[in-house]
């Protein structure tokens with residue numbers, strides 16, 4: 001699961017299939033229809049929650065979850081600097 005983190009207003013939000021923008025307007029992004037790739041304006045950070053952590057969270061098994069800076073090496077993160085934001 002991918003999240004966007006705004007380094008300016010410190011907001012973290014999950015992505016959907018509709019564009020979302022953080023409170024201060026710096027970052028903007030969404031999932032593509034395939035549910036794997038995302039497009040965002042390249043500002044802020046893309047975060048991920050591990051699948052096991054997400055399962056544990058749903059089942060309330062663990063008090064801790066793993067959130068990491070998503071590597072931009074999978075081809076699933078597309079930066080479109082023409083998107084509004086900033």
Ligand SMILES: [Zn+2]
Nearest residue numbers: 006009022024
């Ligand atoms: Zn912001």
